[in-house]
Each structure stands twice: as C-alpha cells, then as structure tokens.
Amino acid sequence: MLEQYKKEYSQSVNQYIVVDLDGNILESDNVIFPDVVGKNLSDIHPFFESVHSALLEPNKRHIFSCIHLTNPENQTIITDIIVKTFDGKQPPLVAILDLTTHYDNYQTTAQVRNESVINSQILELKNEYLQEKEAFKNAFIANFSHELRDPLTGILTFSDILKKTHLNDEQLNYLRVIDSSSTYLKQLIEDILDISKIEAGKLDLVISPFNIKQLLEDIQSVFAIKAQQKGLELITNFNDNLPEIVGGDALRLRQVLSNLLENAIKFTEEGTVTFNASLNQIRAQKASIHFQVKDTGIGIPEDKLEDIFTSFTQLNNSQAYKGAGLGLAIAKHLVSLTHSRISVDSTVGEGSTFSTNINFILDKNQVLKSKKKDVLTPPKSNRKFSILLVEDSEITQLSILKILASRGNYFLDIVTKGEDVIPRIENSEFDLILMDIKLPNSYGDEITKLIRKMPEREHKKIPVIALTARVMKDDLKRYKKAGINDVIQKPFDENTLVSKIEEYLK
Amino acid sequence: MKISKKIVLIGHFGVGKSSLIRRFVENTFTEDYKVTIGVHILKKEVTLPKSNDDITLVIWDLEGNDDITNTRPSYLIGTNGFLYVFDMTRPATYQSLENDLDYIKDRYPNIPLKIIGNKKDLVTNDFIKQNKDVFGRFVDFYTSAKSGTNVDDVFTNLAEAVIKEAKK
Ligand SMILES: Nc1nc2c(ncn2[C@@H]2O[C@H](COP(=O)(O)OP(=O)(O)OP(=O)(O)O)[C@@H](O)[C@H]2O)c(=O)[nH]1
Numbered sequence: 001m002l003e004q005y006k007k008e009y010s011q012s013v014n015q016y017i018v019v020d021l022d023g024n025i026l027e028s029d030n031v032i033f034p035d036v037v038g039k040n041l042s043d044i045h046p047f048f049e050s051v052h053s054a055l056l057e058p059n060k061r062h063i064f065s066c067i068h069l070t071n072p073e074n075q076t077i078i079t080d081i082i083v084k085t086f087d088g089k090q091p092p093l094v095a096i097l098d099l100t101t102h103y104d105n106y107q108t109t110a111q112v113r114n115e116s117v118i119n120s121q122i123l124e125l126k127n128e129y130l131q132e133k134e135a136f137k138n139a140f141i142a143n144f145s146h147e148l149r150d151p152l153t154g155i156l157t158f159s160d161i162l163k164k165t166h167l168n169d170e171q172l173n174y175l176r177v178i179d180s181s182s183t184y185l186k187q188l189i190e191d192i193l194d195i196s197k198i199e200a201g202k203l204d205l206v207i208s209p210f211n212i213k214q215l216l217e218d219i220q221s222v223f224a225i226k227a228q229q230k231g232l233e234l235i236t237n238f239n240d241n242l243p244e245i246v247g248g249d250a251l252r253l254r255q256v257l258s259n260l261l262e263n264a265i266k267f268t269e270e271g272t273v274t275f276n277a278s279l280n281q282i283r284a285q286k287a288s289i290h291f292q293v294k295d296t297g298i299g300i301p302e303d304k305l306e307d308i309f310t311s312f313t314q315l316n317n318s319q320a321y322k323g324a325g326l327g328l329a330i331a332k333h334l335v336s337l338t339h340s341r342i343s344v345d346s347t348v349g350e351g352s353t354f355s356t357n358i359n360f361i362l363d364k365n366q367v368l369k370s371k372k373k374d375v376l377t378p379p380k381s382n383r384k385f386s387i388l389l390v391e392d393s394e395i396t397q398l399s400i401l402k403i404l405a406s407r408g409n410y411f412l413d414i415v416t417k418g419e420d421v422i423p424r425i426e427n428s429e430f431d432l433i434l435m436d437i438k439l440p441n442s443y444g445d446e447i448t449k450l451i452r453k454m455p456e457r458e459h460k461k462i463p464v465i466a467l468t469a470r471v472m473k474d475d476l477k478r479y480k481k482a483g484i485n486d487v488i489q490k491p492f493d494e495n496t497l498v499s500k501i502e503e504y505l506k
Numbered sequence: 507m508k509i510s511k512k513i514v515l516i517g518h519f520g521v522g523k524s525s526l527i528r529r530f531v532e533n534t535f536t537e538d539y540k541v542t543i544g545v546h547i548l549k550k551e552v553t554l555p556k557s558n559d560d561i562t563l564v565i566w567d568l569e570g571n572d573d574i575t576n577t578r579p580s581y582l583i584g585t586n587g588f589l590y591v592f593d594m595t596r597p598a599t600y601q602s603l604e605n606d607l608d609y610i611k612d613r614y615p616n617i618p619l620k621i622i623g624n625k626k627d628l629v630t631n632d633f634i635k636q637n638k639d640v641f642g643r644f645v646d647f648y649t650s651a652k653s654g655t656n657v658d659d660v661f662t663n664l665a666e667a668v669i670k671e672a673k674k
C-alpha cells in the first residue's frame with residue numbers, strides 16, 4: 001500500500017545525472033530538465049560551466065547550496081546541487097535538488113532583515129551628518145558673532161566720544177542714525193548669540209533677588225515711547241497684589257517681556273498694546289505671576305501658531321517687518337527654562353494675546369542687594385592707577401585708551417602678544433590687568449595661570465579682568481579656574497568698563 | 507576557441523552587486539532592492555578592447571554578507587577574478603575593507619581582484635577626496651550602477667587582468 005501511495009502522492013523534485021569528466025551527460029532522469037542525455041552540463045545552465053574543475057578531482061563531494069537556475073518553463077527554481085566524484089573509471093554523479101519553496105521563505109526573511117539593517121545604517125548616517133552640521137552651525141555662529149563684536153565696540157565707543165565733541169545739528173542727526181543702527185546691530189548679534197547658546201544647551205538662568213515692580217515700570221517706560229512713536233497706545237495693568245522683591249533672573253525676564261512687547265508693537269499698525277501682570281498664587285515660597293501681552297495687530301493664522309516660535313521664522317516676510325525673527329524663539333526658550341510655557345491666542349485681523357505664568361522665589365528673609373548706580377562716581381582719590389591691557393585688536397585698544405584717558409586717573413600700558421605679558425609685569429607695578437582671551441598664538445586664561453604662578457606676591461595677586469565675547473558657561477568656569485577675577489563682555493560700554501575696573505581698585 | 511572565465515562579486519548586502527551586473531548585462535537599473543539569496547549566475551560575452559580577445563564571463567552574483575568569513579567556500583571554487591564592492595554611503599560596508607581584502611588575498615593569492623566604491627551618484631567628489639585614507643587608497647573604480655558610470659570599465663578591466671593572469 002505504502003509503495004502505491006508513494007507513487008501516487010510523492011512527487012520527486014530531485015534530478016540525478018551521470019556525467020563523464022568533461023560534463024557530457026551519460027544518463028539522467030527527466031524530473032526538472034528533460035531530454036538532456038547527450039548534451040553537456042553547461043547547456044543546462046551557466047552554473048555548470050564553473051564546476052567542470054570539480055569533476056576532475058576524484059573522491060570528492062561538493063554541495064552548492066541555494067543556486068538559482070531557470071527551468072525549461074523559464075521559471076526560476078532555487079536548488080541545492082551535489083557533485084560527487086569517485087575513484088578511477090566510475091563516472092561522477094550530479095544531483096539537483098529543487099528547494100524553491102524552502103528558499104522562498106528564506107528570501108522573505110532575508111529581505112526584511114537586510115532592509116531593516118540598511119535603514120538603521122542610513123538613519124545613523126543621517127543623524128551623524130545632522131549633528132555635525134548643527135555643531136558646525138553653532139560654532140560658526142559663536143565665532144562669527146564674536147568677530148563682529150570688536151568692530152562694533154569700536155563704533156559704539158567712538159560714536160559716544162564723538163557725541164561729546166562740538167557737533168552741529170546736522171551732524172548730530174547723522175550720529176543718531178549711526179547710533180540707532182549700531183544699537184540695533186548689537187541687539188541682533190546678542191539675539192543670535194543667545195539662540196546659539198540655547199541650541200547648544202549652554203544658557204542658564206542666574207537667580208538673584210530683584211524688584212519686580214521696578215522692573216515692570218522700567219519696561220513700561222521704554223515701550224510706552226516705542227508705542228507712541230508708532231502711533232499706538234500702551235496700556236499697562238500691574239496688579240497691586242504683585243510682590244515687590246522676588247528671586248529670579250531679572251535680565252532674562254526683561255528680555256522675555258521686551259521681546260513679547262517688541263513683537264506686539266511690530267505687528268500692530270493701529271490700536272493698542274496691553275501689558276498686564278498679576279499674581280496668580282503664592283505656594284511653598286513661590287509666587288506664580290501671570291504676564292499677558294495683547295495687541296490689536298494683524299493676528300496669526302491658526303496653522304502658523306506653532307511656527308512663530310521657530311528661529312528665523314517670520315510669517316509676514318514683507319520688508320515692512322524687519323528683524324531676524326528670533327525674539328519669540330528666545331522668549332519661548334527662556335520661559336521653558338523656568339518650566340513654563342508661552343501660550344498664544346490669536347484671531348487674524350483682530351490681534352494676538354501672548355500669556356505665560358512664571359514662578360519666582362519668594363523669600364521674606366532675602367534682602368535686596370543695593371542696586372548699583374549707573375552714574376559713574378568721580379574718582380575717589382587723586383591716586384593714579386596703572387593698568388596693563390593685553391589686547392591685539394587695535395580698535396579695542398583705542399576704545400579703552402580713549403575711555404580711560406578721559407577719566408584722568410589711569411596710566412595704560414598695552415601689550416599685544418602673550419609672551420610679552422610676564423616680562424612686562426616683572427618690570428613694572430600694575431594695579432590691574434585687562435586681558436583679552438583670544439590672542440594670536442595664546443589665550444588670556446593660559447597667561448593668567450602663569451601670572452598666578454609668579455614668585456612675587458604683588459605680581460601674582462594683581463586682579464585680572466577678562467575682556468571677551470566668549471561668556472558661555474564652560475568659558476566662565478575656565479576663566480575662574482585660571483584665576484581670572486571678573487569678566488567684561490564685549491561689546492562693552494564706558495559705564496561697564498569703568499565701574500568694573502573701579503570695583504577692583506580699592 | 508571561446509574562453510570562459512568565472513567572475514565573483516562579493517561585499518556587504520545592499521551595496522549594489524546585483525545592480526552592477528544588471529547594468530553591465532542588461533543595461534538597466536531599478537531602485538527596488540531585491541535581496542539576493544544564495545547565488546545568481548549570468549553570462550555575458552565581451553571583446554577585450556586591447557587584445558581583441560573574445561571571452562565569456564560567467565558572473566556569480568553572491569548574496570551579500572557583512573562577514574566575509576561566512577561566504578560559502580563552494581561558491582568560490584574555480585574563480586578567475588573577484589570584484590569586491592562596497593557602498594560609499596554606508597560606512598558599515600567599508601569598515602572592514604582592509605581585513606576583507608587581506609582575507610581574499612591570503613586564500614586566493616594569484617586571482618585578480620578589483621575594489622569598487624559604488625553609488626558614486628550619491629556622494630560628492632569632495633567626499634571621495636576626504637575619504638582617501640579610509641577607502642580611497644584601496645579603490646580601483648568608483649561606479650554608479652544607477653548612472654552607469656565606469657560599470658563596463660570595471661568588468662573589461664578585470665577580464666583583461668584575468669586573461670593576463672591565465673597567460674602567465
Ligand atoms: N543611487 C544608487 N543606488 C544604487 C546603486 N547601486 C545599487 N543601488 C541601490 O541599492 C540597493 C541595493 O542594490 P543591489 O544591487 O540589490 O545590492 P546587492 O549588493 O546585490 O545586495 P544583496 O543582494 O543583498 O547583497 C537597491 O535599492 C539599488 O537600487 C547606485 O549606483 N546608485
């Protein structure tokens with residue numbers, strides 16, 4: 001019975017072929033390739049052309065797996081092929097085993113596996129590429145902005161100095177244009193630097209006590225004028241329940257609110273800009289304060305609400321609204337550092353409302369440090385101070401020289417090369433050193449390290465103030481470690497420079 | 507008499523071995539990736555430009571492998587020439603280039619071998635320059651199966667080397 005079933009149901013899928021040593025077919029069944037007796041193996045498929053050599057070695061058994069052949073119906077079949085040779089005159093045997101079904105399944109698996117491996121490799125590559133590009137961009141922006149600061153410091157200082165000379169009205173008007181253009185340029189550079197710091201994750205809040213009511217009033221007076229200049233009205237509502245002294249980053253809060261107000265005024269042609277602030281609640285020594293800036297401007301289409309917080313996005317690309325569009329992006333990031341967010345509500349043609357809730361520390365015991373006066377105090381004594389300036393940029397040299405000369409109680413000595421610093425200190429008595437960080441062939445922080453190792457006490461104790469545009473967190477740490485006492489950020493103005501210097505000359 | 511020579515293409519999967527052969531034999535290209543399992547064998551006759559020799563290339567298109575030591579030895583019996591192909595857009599496919607080449611040269615010292623950086627259409631000349639030390643110093647041909655760049659040259663150049671080796 002079994003034999004009968006086998007004959008009926010088992011279909012042989014293997015073909016057995018007997019060949020001579022040249023591959024001529026002596027005997028064969030007809031399971032896959034019929035009528036091949038008398039032909040050569042190479043007539044069946046080019047595969048066999050390459051196995052001739054295998055026929056010549058006696059007593060061997062070669063298995064070739066997963067070989068694609070084409071059957072007489074022109075279909076692809078996938079086979080294992082066994083070539084067995086014997087001793088002496090016994091002719092070789094070639095067996096072709098059709099395993100198409102088996103290998104088809106394998107094909108499917110291999111396809112899935114390879115595709116997923118390749119996709120992940122391409123993804124990896126993309127990520128690597130993007131990260132490199134991003135890092136390059138950030139470095140580029142940081143360096144580029146840095147390069148812009150020196151000449152800008154020069155322009156700002158000298159237009160200040162120029163203002164104090166005898167100018168006629170026409171000249172004064174020109175100077176105002178130079179002034180406002182360079183102030184605007186300075187703002188742009190600062191925004192770009194902020195963005196690059198934010199994107200590099202290097203911007204941190206500095207928390208200290210400040211008078212928030214005072215700050216809001218300051219902002220109000222600045223923007224009331226700006227609104228008025230555009231024919232708009234600035235309405236402010238600062239609720240009485242606001243605390244006076246809070247702990248937070250005053251500088252960044254001012255930046256966020258200014259950016260929101262700037263934006264509101266920019267996109268409003270007529271009507272009002274409303275600026276509200278009120279206390280939400282006080283909990284666990286934290287005050288949550290609600291800020292709202294509302295305008296009657298052009299509004300934002302709903303599908304664009306997300307985009308407005310992206311760097312370099314401006315919905316209205318027309319020339320009428322100048323600016324790089326960084327303000328809102330910066331505001332959003334700064335607010336997110338306080339674990340809060342800015343929400344927008346807007347109707348096209350009617351206006352937009354930006355609001356946010358920000359937490360401040362409320363500590364009754366914290367005393368507000370006395371605010372430093374902006375006005376320069378006259379020199380305390382008649383003593384003259386000797387200052388060493390280490391700086392290679394001629395513009396910066398000139399600016400500082402001008403500023404200090406106008407004060408009348410400073411001697412300024414200048415070196416431009418790092419290697420000249422130590423010998424100069426050894427041979428003179430300086431009260432303070434102003435140190436540029438990026439010098440040709442050396443770095444100010446490295447030089448400071450050397451100063452701090454000098455043998456004479458009066459040399460190694462000289463206060464060093466860095467002059468630099470590089471004030472990222474890592475930089476500041478490095479300066480401190482090198483023994484630098486303080487940092488003046490470029491571009492600086494007369495006030496900052498003189499008050500910083502005086503702080504260290506007691 | 508017609509001479510027939512066995513050429514084997516090896517390299518990681520997806521680098522374009524089948525595509526190079528398809529371009530050479532049929533002068534076509536497809537973006538679709540169909541994984542090769544086992545081996546496909548194709549034939550193409552060429553006339554060598556220099557010697558005017560007619561030669562039949564029996565081209566073995568092997569399945570890709572990320573580890574050359576897993577290549578089935580039976581596929582390599584009677585090989586007359588190797589093409590080692592990698593994909594310039596995927597570092598994984600040329601990371602072990604030097605080792606792989608040593609592996610082949612060790613086992614098949616006298617068999618001509620050409621090294622191919624494929625998918626040239628996807629990379630810039632700058633990229634190739636930058637990678638001179640990574641893969642550039644090994645490469646014989648930069649090809650694109652997609653555009654056809656250098657594809658015929660690869661095969662004729664290898665065929666010439668094979669004939670030269672046979673005449674030794
Ligand atoms: N752009 C471009 N794509 C290519 C080129 N060569 C191959 N490809 C693509 O790369 C993928 C893989 O090509 P295949 O020729 O199948 O690669 P393979 O080396 O035979 O892969 P395995 O058989 O798995 O070892 C396919 O999607 C092709 O379209 C090329 O020169 N340029």
Ligand SMILES: [Mg+2]
Nearest residue numbers: 523524541542
């Ligand atoms: Mg393939």
